[in-house]
Amino acid sequence: MEEVDKIIIDALKHLDCDIGDDIQSLKQFDADMVVNAISTCLEAVTLDVTLPKRLPPSMSSRLNIASSLAQHIKDLGFRGDMGYQTILYCNEVEVRRVLMFLIERLPRESIKNIPAEEMGYVPKIIKIIEDKIKDTVRQVWIPSSLLKYGIREYDGGYLVNSLGNSCPLLNENLDMPKSRNKDEVLKQYWIHNLPDVTRQCSPRKLIPSLLFKDSRFLKNPDLLNTIRKQSENISLDDIQNMKITLSSGDVNADVKMIAGKEETGEKIIEQEKENRIIDVANELEAIKLKYIALQEVTKNNELQLSQLRIMKNEEQEVLKNTLSKVKLKTKTLAVINKEENMAKLKNIIQNASDRLVELANQWNEVQTPLLDEYRSLQNTLTTEEAKMQEEQQKLNNMKETYQKLVEDLREKSLLEKNLIQKCQQLNRNNNRSAYTRRILEIIGNIRKQNDEIQKVLKDTREIQKDINNLSGQVDRSFTLSEELIFSDAKQDETARKAYKLLAALRDECSSILKAVTDLGLAERESRNLQEQIENEKSKEIAAKLERVNSDLEQIQKETQSLLKQS
Incomplete structure (x- = not known):
C-alpha cells in the first residue's frame, strides 16, 4: 500500500493541498489533514462548492463540518460506510478508500491542477485573505459583552475586545504637597504625616481625581488667584508663634489652621454638600425609625393571628370528635x-x-x-x-x-x-509514466497473488481428492479383509482373534482420520479468527474511543462555559 499512498499524496499536492514533505503515508494523516484533503478534492470535483479547509476549535462546529463533508461524498455515489466519525476518527484503511474514490472522480483538465508556482505573490495574498474571511464568516459570532473579560480565541492566539473593565469617572479631593511653599511646618507635615496619593483613594479613582483637580484649577483662574492672595496674607510670625510638637495630632491641627485659609473656597462648596447630605440622612433616619416601628406592629399582629389559628384548629378537632361520638351513640341506640x-x-x-x-x-x-x-x-x-x-x-x-x-x-x-x-x-511524460509503471506493478502483484491463490486452491483440491481416494481404498481393503477372515473365523481360533484385531484396527484408523479432519477444521477456524482479530485491530477502536471521550469532555466544557456566560 505504500505505492498507493505515494500516488494519493502526489495527487493531493498537485491540488495545492497543505501536505508537508515529511508525510510519506496516509497513516500520518490527522483529522485536520483529512478535512483539508477531502475539501480540496470536493472543490475540484464540484466547482460551485466552497468548503472549509480546517476544523474549528468548537466541537459542535467540527461535527457540523464533518457531517457536511460526509453528505457531499455520499452525494457523489460513495457506497461505503460514511459519516462524521469516518472523518473525525478515521483510520488508514478508511482514509485510503475515501481519497481513492475522490481522486478517481477528479476531472482530467482542472484549473486546480495548475502548479502553485504559476500564481503570483499578490493573487496568493488575496486568496489567503479570502479564505480567512470565509472561515471567519462561517464561525458563530458571540458578542464581546458575553465573553469573560472580552477574550476570544483567534487563529491560535487571543483577541481582547471588551469594555467590561471600564468604570465611571469618580474623583476625590487629594491633599498633595506644594513645591513653591517653603514653610518648614508644612514640610514636616508633608514628610511625616501626609499619606501617599495612592493611599488617599482607591486605584480606580486615582487618575480621575488627579485629572479633575488639575482641570478644575485651570478652568477657574479666579479661584486660584483668591487662594494665592489669602496665602500671601499669612505672616511668618503667625506660623512661628504656633506650638510645634512631634505628635501627629498637633501637627495635623496646626497644618489645618495654616492651610484652612488656602482651602476656604473648597470648604464652602463642600460645606453645602455636607449640609445637604446631613438633611437627607436625617430624613432617611426618620423614615427608618417609622419603618422599624411598623415592622414591630406587624410582627405582633402576625403572632396574634397565628395563636388564633391554633385555637381555631383545636376547637375544630374537639367538634369533630364530639360529632363522631354522637353518631356512634345514635346508631348503637337504634340497634339495641x-x-x-x-x-x-x-x-x-x-x-x-x-x-x-x-x-x-x-x-x-x-x-x-x-x-x-x-x-x-x-x-x-x-x-x-x-x-x-x-x-x-x-x-x-x-x-x-x-x-x-x-x-x-x-x-x-x-x-x-x-x-x-x-x-x-495518460500521456507519456515522466510523472504519468511513473504512475503507469507503479499501477502496472500493483496489477502484476495482484495477478501474482491471484495465481498463487488459484495454485493453493488447486493443490487443496488435489490433496482432498487424494484423501478421498485413499479413504475409499482403506474402506475397501478393510471390507475385503473382513470378508476373507470372517469365513475362516468360524472354524479357526487364530482367524477369530485376527478378525477382532482387524475390527479394532479399523476403529482406530477411523478415529485417526476423524482427528486429522477435526484438526484441519480447527486450524482453518483459527486462521479465520486470526484474520478477524487483525481486521478489528486495524480499525483502531481503542484510539477512536479515546478521541470520542476527549471530544465529549470538550463538549461538556464548552456547554458549561456557555451556561456560565449566559
Missing part, C-alpha cells in the same frame, strides 16, 4: 334490642357466602381448561419464535456476508477497470 335485625343480617351473610362459593366453583371449572390450553399454546409459540429468530439471524448474517463480498468484488473490479483506463489515457 333488635333480635330480628340480627337474624336477618345472619341470613344475608350466609346466603352471600354460599353464593360466593358457588361462583368460585363455576369459575374454576371454566378457568382450568382455558389455562392449560393457554400454557400449551404459549410454550408452542415460544419454541416457534426461538426457531424463527435463529433462522432469521442466520439469514441476515448470510445476506450481510453476501453483500460485503459483492461490494468488495464490485469495487475491486471497478478500481481495476479505472486504473487500466487511466493507464491507457
Whole structure:
C-alpha cells in the first residue's frame, strides 16, 4: 500500500493541498489533514462548492463540518460506510478508500491542477485573505459583552475586545504637597504625616481625581488667584508663634489652621454638600425609625393571628370528635334490642357466602381448561419464535456476508477497470509514466497473488481428492479383509482373534482420520479468527474511543462555559 499512498499524496499536492514533505503515508494523516484533503478534492470535483479547509476549535462546529463533508461524498455515489466519525476518527484503511474514490472522480483538465508556482505573490495574498474571511464568516459570532473579560480565541492566539473593565469617572479631593511653599511646618507635615496619593483613594479613582483637580484649577483662574492672595496674607510670625510638637495630632491641627485659609473656597462648596447630605440622612433616619416601628406592629399582629389559628384548629378537632361520638351513640341506640335485625343480617351473610362459593366453583371449572390450553399454546409459540429468530439471524448474517463480498468484488473490479483506463489515457511524460509503471506493478502483484491463490486452491483440491481416494481404498481393503477372515473365523481360533484385531484396527484408523479432519477444521477456524482479530485491530477502536471521550469532555466544557456566560 505504500505505492498507493505515494500516488494519493502526489495527487493531493498537485491540488495545492497543505501536505508537508515529511508525510510519506496516509497513516500520518490527522483529522485536520483529512478535512483539508477531502475539501480540496470536493472543490475540484464540484466547482460551485466552497468548503472549509480546517476544523474549528468548537466541537459542535467540527461535527457540523464533518457531517457536511460526509453528505457531499455520499452525494457523489460513495457506497461505503460514511459519516462524521469516518472523518473525525478515521483510520488508514478508511482514509485510503475515501481519497481513492475522490481522486478517481477528479476531472482530467482542472484549473486546480495548475502548479502553485504559476500564481503570483499578490493573487496568493488575496486568496489567503479570502479564505480567512470565509472561515471567519462561517464561525458563530458571540458578542464581546458575553465573553469573560472580552477574550476570544483567534487563529491560535487571543483577541481582547471588551469594555467590561471600564468604570465611571469618580474623583476625590487629594491633599498633595506644594513645591513653591517653603514653610518648614508644612514640610514636616508633608514628610511625616501626609499619606501617599495612592493611599488617599482607591486605584480606580486615582487618575480621575488627579485629572479633575488639575482641570478644575485651570478652568477657574479666579479661584486660584483668591487662594494665592489669602496665602500671601499669612505672616511668618503667625506660623512661628504656633506650638510645634512631634505628635501627629498637633501637627495635623496646626497644618489645618495654616492651610484652612488656602482651602476656604473648597470648604464652602463642600460645606453645602455636607449640609445637604446631613438633611437627607436625617430624613432617611426618620423614615427608618417609622419603618422599624411598623415592622414591630406587624410582627405582633402576625403572632396574634397565628395563636388564633391554633385555637381555631383545636376547637375544630374537639367538634369533630364530639360529632363522631354522637353518631356512634345514635346508631348503637337504634340497634339495641333488635333480635330480628340480627337474624336477618345472619341470613344475608350466609346466603352471600354460599353464593360466593358457588361462583368460585363455576369459575374454576371454566378457568382450568382455558389455562392449560393457554400454557400449551404459549410454550408452542415460544419454541416457534426461538426457531424463527435463529433462522432469521442466520439469514441476515448470510445476506450481510453476501453483500460485503459483492461490494468488495464490485469495487475491486471497478478500481481495476479505472486504473487500466487511466493507464491507457495518460500521456507519456515522466510523472504519468511513473504512475503507469507503479499501477502496472500493483496489477502484476495482484495477478501474482491471484495465481498463487488459484495454485493453493488447486493443490487443496488435489490433496482432498487424494484423501478421498485413499479413504475409499482403506474402506475397501478393510471390507475385503473382513470378508476373507470372517469365513475362516468360524472354524479357526487364530482367524477369530485376527478378525477382532482387524475390527479394532479399523476403529482406530477411523478415529485417526476423524482427528486429522477435526484438526484441519480447527486450524482453518483459527486462521479465520486470526484474520478477524487483525481486521478489528486495524480499525483502531481503542484510539477512536479515546478521541470520542476527549471530544465529549470538550463538549461538556464548552456547554458549561456557555451556561456560565449566559
